[in-house]
Amino acid sequence: MKAGPKGAVDESPLSWRPRSAGSVRFARFCQRYIRVPSGTGALSPMRLRGWQRELVGSVLDVPVQPRTAGWMLPRGQGKSSLMAAWGVYELFLGGEAAVIDIVAVDERQAGIVFGIARRMCELHPDLASRVQFFKDKLVIPSRNAELVVLPAEPKRLEGLNYSLAVLDEAGVASRDSYEVLTAAQGKRVRSTLVCIGTPGPNLDDQVLLDLRNSAAEHPDDPSLVWREYSAAGFEDHPVDCRHCWKLANPALGDFLHEDAMVALLPPKIREATFRRARLCQIASDTEGKFLPAEVWADLGTGVGVPDRAEIVIALDGSFSDDTTALLVGTVSPEPHFDVLAVWERPHRKDTDYRVPVADVEDTIRQACRRWQVVEIIADPFRWTRTLQALEAEKLPVVEFPHSPARLTAATTDLYSAAVNGRMSHSGDPRLAAHVGAAVIVEDARGLRLAKRSRSRTAPKIDLAACLVMAHSRATWRATHRNRKRARSFAS
Incomplete structure (x- = not known):
């Protein structure tokens, strides 16, 4: 990124007029404009899997767009890449003055997500020519649209006015940050806060699990949608159960490699940690002792x-x-x-x-x-x-x-x-x-x-x-x- 004033950008809209809508439109945008920045399939077009499209469809494919969405997935499912791609999509096609706020637990994690979104724009000339690149945001001046990545510090989140906000790692994000984000809604006809993450170790006070409980208690509430990939209900199965692995990890055998799962099996890490992070099982470890x-x-x-x-x-x-x-x-x-x-x-x-x-x-x-x-x-x-x-x-x-x-x-x-x-x-x-x-x-x-x-x-x-x-x-x-x-x- 060059320092100083930003150069002029192409103010014309993308020459892309699909007849589709919702998650299908998003999937086609990814295949045409988004290149995988790294890892499996690097530099190739981003082709959404069915389960990824279903996640985004839980927000985009319903008659009334929900105000809050909760997604619970294990680590290694490409959450950051999916959210970065959705952020870029909304940046270009989200309408006048679209604002996409991606909120991560700290500056380091925020930088990771922003780096992915930035690189996605850089890799396609039609996107790169229409965006101004800043240290912590992407801007389309002609529509006053911007994508901003922020750390989950409540004082930094006051006064937001977003069309789409993503709270990354909602299993460990503070409740204060979540409440500031959700209270910012109401200024726009359409706005959604997506809370995405893996269960954290603190089971008593956790935004992600509270959303899960609320969705179960109020299944007809249109303002909240919940999606999860987990092996919940199979806590009695051993940690190396392939049935549980497949239930919880939709990317397994695709861009999540099985040998990586094997390499993390206990005793390399604690069983409770593996069950939470890799199976999304609400594993109880009340004492949390380092060693028995x-x-x-x-x-x-x-x-x-x-x-x-x-x-x-x-x-x-x-x-x-x-x-x-x-x-x-x-x-x-x-x-x-x-x-x-x-x-x-x-x-x-x-x-x-x-x-x-x-x-x-x-x-x-x-x-x-x-x-x-x-x-x-x-x-x-x-x-x-x-x-x-x-x-x-x-x-x-x-x-x-x-x-x-x-x-x-x-x-x-x-x-x-x-x-x-x-x-x-x-x-x-x-x-x-x-x-x-x-x-x-x-x-x-x-x-x-x-x-x-x-x-x-x-x-x-x-x-x-x-x-x-x-x-x-x-x-x-x-x-x-x-x-x-x-x-x-x-x-």
Whole structure:
């Protein structure tokens, strides 16, 4: 996209006058003008499958267009591409001053959907010549029509006046965002809010499931339509049941490949997560524990990490008065872990306590005299000075920013290793307590460990956070041994 004023565009309408209407018209538009941006069938015309046309038809093919539509589908069904194509269709053929708002849970997800819509326009000269491309919107000046992608932040959604709005990942979107979007309706004769997504982990307060319940309770309400692809009712079937896979995944065997489903089967991810994300089953996992206590206990050996072993050190540090932890792990495809040190406020009412940063740094130095330290791992957030000081002493500091993609991969790998017995630990009760207190938080950005509550008195999970980082780097180092020398002060 070029910076500065936008050039003139072709103001003539598309030279396309189909006699069809509704979803049939949309399907023909896709085949003529939309090219698949990536993946299976990349750069070929987008040919809608029957199930995709039926979804869009639930809004476009009824006598009175509903104000709200709820669609529940598993991951991997091309939801973002379908919504981007519909947005482009409405942008070009939605009438004067058409406004299409695609709302995603965060800036990253919003960027993904917008990138798909933008690329669809770029790939066809008839579309590209009629659109002005901006950083966060597509505009057809001659009709004052625009497609805008926004993060689901309520304050950013106030005052919208859309003809079509899509709330992506409605299983994890906030209720405030949904309510602001639905309250924006009424300014146009025709406008629809489409809430689309996969069930989220919070079953007690979830927009998507509330729409599902409302549609079941009021089947004759013309203002709401509901469509779902799921294996609901077959929760007693095993997770590898192909019958359930086909029920829930209309794209299976088409642009969703079966080997990808196999690769995600438990224990690679938790069964409750697989059932929600891949089968749209409302799997109950009320405690949300990261690991069952018996699994963790079976991994204990009662033995620490031997001196002179090649190790990584993981630091999860507090900014002020919270817990700070250090964990060591052997460099191995099946690493062994032990607690190095934990600092925490001795008394709940001790408001003067602060983490002894100098002691933390000295403990790391002492560990470098005891073991062959390959990496000292930490999220640099608020501990940059310590990491810089250690690095200035030629210690092997490695930053581990807690980005969603990195944490999702590292947490999944740790879970798989634990349930398959590909790691071990010393049996330290502090580590057991922190791992036992950790729960999984899952949203559109991925999954990560979290405390059960945000209360300051909630059980700590700092050693569990260290374990995620240490396992990721220890196993990586086991296959990249020549990249960096270990550091030791031992004589």
